[in-house]
Amino acid sequence: MSKTAEPKNAIEVTNLWKVFTSDARQIDFEDKQKLQELEDSDEDTVAVRDISFSVQKEEVFVVMGLSGSGKSTLIRCLLRLAEPSSGKININGWDVCNLDAEQLTEFRRKEAAMVFQHYGLLPHRNVLDNVAFGLKLQGIEKKERYERAMHWIERVGLTGFEHYYPAHLSGGMQQRVGIARALICNPPVLLMDEPFSGLDPLIRREMQDELVEIQDRVKTTIFFVTHDLDEGMRLGNRMAVMRKGRFVQVDTPDEILADPADEYVARFVQDKRTQIEKANKKKTTTSA
Ligand SMILES: Nc1ncnc2c1ncn2[C@@H]1O[C@H](COP(=O)(O)OP(=O)(O)OP(=O)(O)O)[C@@H](O)[C@H]1O
Ligand SMILES: [Mg+2]
Secondary structure (H helix, E strand, O other), X not given: OOEOOOOOEEEEEEEEEEEEOOOOOOOOOOOHHHHHHHHHOOOOEEEEXXXXXXXXXXXXXXXXEOOOOOHXXXXXXXXXXXXXXXXXXXXXXXXXXXXXXXXXXXXXXXXXXXXXXXXXXXXXXXHHHHXXXXXXXXXXXXXXXXXXXXXXXXXXXXOOOOOOOHHHOOHHHHHHXXXXXXXXXXXXXXXXXXXXXXXXXXXXXXXXXXXXXXXXXXXXXXXXXXXXXXXXXXXXXEEEEEEOOEEXXXXXXXXXXXXXXXXXXXXXXXXXXXXXXXXXXXXXXXXX
């Protein structure tokens, strides 16, 4: 069966591994010696190491880590855009790792949408058709899909640009199209891989605010990847800090700031703590 009764959490991941290997051999993840050989090999990369976590319904869960820590591989595994090597993924009752090709298409169409860092728009279709594309795949007739697309185009502030092609839009505008395209299908889970990292700071902030506002209204579950601590803290209900394929801490942003789990996380949050301490000092001196 493709979908079982819905569990309490929107996303449940258990002992997930992703290894990029030079051949298609089976790996026994219980065999510690074999694992060590894999770690030492130059040809293989262990990108996701034994990760387990759950994301509650309507939660914004942020994964933050430096470049190469495995964030994109992890988020891609959730939709099987990267094939997990071992482990379990359950998204709203879908046993993701055991879906056949047809079920996987159905799962991607109904349950989860992804917004990519580099927008991933269809270059030969205009804004209207890009936004309406998911509805077309669902077989919804033209009049309805254009009406719904126009609604989302307005929501993301692109009214007047319906007939523009992606190449004629700025990065921020293209990303708005990407977000409208993902949200139009009303996905129970929204996956976002550094969606704002190519944008100017001001526009980036605006897009973050917009996402918070949209989230308040549509109440979807968001899995958001970033390498920016400020962004993670602004958006996340909880945040996982990722290093070398592992989650080294999963907590609320405040807990991470107040009580970093190790040296690595402490270094990550140091600047932010200093910034807050300085701001507090300034406040006390001005009010004194
Ligand atoms: N298709 C692939 N084939 C082989 N190795 C890969 C592949 N994709 C990613 N990797 C490796 O997996 C590791 C994790 O990469 P990943 O792209 O997931 O990191 P990231 O945290 O998303 O980094 P960034 O912040 O730069 O986007 C890296 O060592 C990378 O080289
Ligand atoms: Mg990445």
